[in-house]
Amino acid sequence: MKKQYKSKWVKALLAVFFVFGIGATVFIFSRETNEKDEKNKDVTKVKTIVEPNRESLAQKNILDSLTTLKLAYDAAILEKTALAQQLEIERKNIENLMEIISASKNPSVEQIQVYRRQFSDMKASLASKGIEVSKLKSQNKNLLNEIENQNVVMYKQKAENDTLISKQKKLESTLKDASKLTLNNFKVVALREKKSGKELETDKAKNAEKFKISFSVNGNPVAKTGKKVYYIQVLDQKNTVLGENKLIEFGNDKALVYSFIVGFDFQGKATNVYGILNSDENPFQKGTYFVNFFDKQEIMGSSTITLE
Structure with missing residues (x-):
């Protein structure tokens, strides 16, 4: 068990x-x-x-x-x-x-x-x-070459034009100089007048009744004919402008105070020109007087006279 x-x-x-x-x-x-x-x-x-x-x-x-x-x-x-x-x-x-x-x-x-x-x-x-870009680049290159060639032609043309303009200016300057009238024989005398009417030179301030101011213009057949005008400026000892004492402006910021104007008809031949400055109511005083001859604003010559 x-x-x-x-x-x-x-x-x-x-x-x-x-x-x-x-x-x-x-x-x-x-x-x-x-x-x-x-x-x-x-x-x-x-x-x-x-x-x-x-x-x-x-x-x-x-x-x-x-x-x-x-x-x-x-x-x-x-x-x-x-x-x-x-x-x-x-x-x-x-x-x-x-x-x-x-x-x-x-x-x-x-x-x-x-x-x-x-x-x-x-x-x-x-x-x-x-x-397309390649084509445009090629076209641009051709265009630039064409422009460059045109610039060369234009530069040459400009150079020729500049030369012609320069020659023309020289010719104009030559013609201007050639046609320009020249003055000489600048002279001033004091005069007194006799009862007979005859005028005599004097160097006495008390006898001087007028100044006879004269100059000659040379003949120039290429100069423009017609009326010519010159301005006479007479200064006394006080630097006062005698005579009309008028101011004229020439439109180029130039002006002149003058005693009287002398004008004549130029026909290409040499000419003797004169003008008279009367003492009027202001008798000439003793001392030296200065006379300047102007063609517009350009002085052409000068002269002096001394009265005793």
Whole structure:
């Protein structure tokens, strides 16, 4: 009886150890499996971080290509052709597309295809514009050469015109000098008149009744004929202008105060001219008088007379 009871107890104990062993085995196997799964997940995450997907790589490649394309547009714009404004608009479109692509997170395959088509269109447009830019550059170069050639011709023509103008001015100056009248033999004498009417020269202030002022005009066949006018200015010891004492302006900021005017008809031959300055109510005083002869504002000569 005791032996039978002991055998049952041993069987029960073995059954407990068997169940415990199976449980331990299942627990260890399950733990190893979970650890492997966790390791696989970690490896997948690392690969995901280290290795971007195809769409992300395509997105980066498109951005790099757009950057290169933008630089090409920058260079084309610097050529400053008639297409510069259009090129600037297309460059702005590239910049806008780059901003859109950069802001896109995890783009889909369809989005990448759209970006590629847009990039392709922009690249083709630049190629087309590049041909036009080259043509315009060639045209501009030809135009610049033509302008330069025209400038050379115009410079030569201007030089010839300047030479002709200079010669004409010299000729006009020569003709003006040649046609100009010259005065000489400037003379002034004091006169007194006898009862008979005869006039005699005097150097006495108390006897002087008038000044006879004379000069000669040289003959000149190329000078313009007609009426000529000269202005006579007589100054006393106090530098006072005697006679009419009138002011005349010549319109070029020049003016003259004169004593009287001498006019005559010039016909190309030498002529002697004179004028009279009367003492009137103001007798001549002792001292030296200065007489100046003017052709308008230009002084032609001078003379003096001294009365005792």
